[in-house]
Amino acid sequence: MLFILAGRFVINANRSSKTRRNYLIVVFGVLCIVAAFRSYEVGTDTEQFYNAFKTILSLEWHDLDSLRYEYGFFALCKLLGYVSDDPQILLIGTSVFISFSVGRFIYKNSEDVSFSAFLFLSLNIYAQYLSLMRQALAICIIMLGLERLKKKKDIQFVIAVIIAALFHRSAIICCMFILFTRLRYTKGMLGLTTVLTVAGFMFVEKLFVIVTNIIGYGNYSDSEFVVPNYFAAVCKAAVFLAVFIFGLLCIRNKEGYNLYSISTKGFLTGRLSYGFLAFAMSVCLFSQIVAIKMIIMQRAVPYFDYFCLLWLPKAIYGIEDKSIRCLAKILVIVFTILYFVIINTFRQEWYGVVPYKTFVWP
16 A cells, blocks of 8 residues: 555656556556465455366356356356466456456546555455455446446446346346436435435345245345344444545535536546446445345445545545645545554454465465
């Protein structure tokens, strides 16, 4: 993280498109190497995918229904198997794609690329992607698809969502992003999302039982996925709530930085608007708070939490007073570093990336 922050001043990362690009190439090049050459012991689910790769290579193409994995992941493993039968090729291939996609997403949308890259680490999103391989691949496909959505190419974005769902079925929920570009995020909408979040927290268990019985999955209501997850979910919910409120407090009523309307200026400049990000952050917070009662909702959070990488820089750059802006950035840096240190010191099992090991020198 210090390397990322230092690089911002050494090359003045936000000076031009060229320096933004070069900075991100260096930063995400390093992150890619760290991810690509990690041991299968790094990441809570990495060993599962490591072994799945070996199993898939032993199967024929027509056996893709014999495993629980989606067709996209099955095909990816088979194709990488033509390059090498060493499971490390899976970690290398996915790390390259994920690093490229996140770096491109930040380049295309962030007000401050160095700050966004820093938040990618400090908010533990990088650690999350080292574990949730299939979902991380789906999310990165969505990130690429967002560039089509910004140009109002809805059908092309839906195609991207369908492709993402081939790696993780839950990616289909990202179709709601289309609504984010159509609706206005007003004060009334803020109140409505608040009410829905509170109601969701209070009644999610009963609603889940009703829905699963209707669609024929009543056995899910007694599964391990509907148990509460108090400490982890509460901790993350507190962080997202603080991030969301901080963004709201930094709003200034001026063109381009007006939360309470969908500003087409955000799209004309090639970046996601405040309104779009406000919707994404609201759904992220809703999912995380409901996950306190029902852990399965935690699966939805990664499809929205990466918008924090844009929300915080955009909010801070909405502060007109430079001294207050600088102070706000310092507070965010300190807060997120503390979050990173606390989680990876006292809750290492959440992501399984500490201690870090390489496959070469375990």
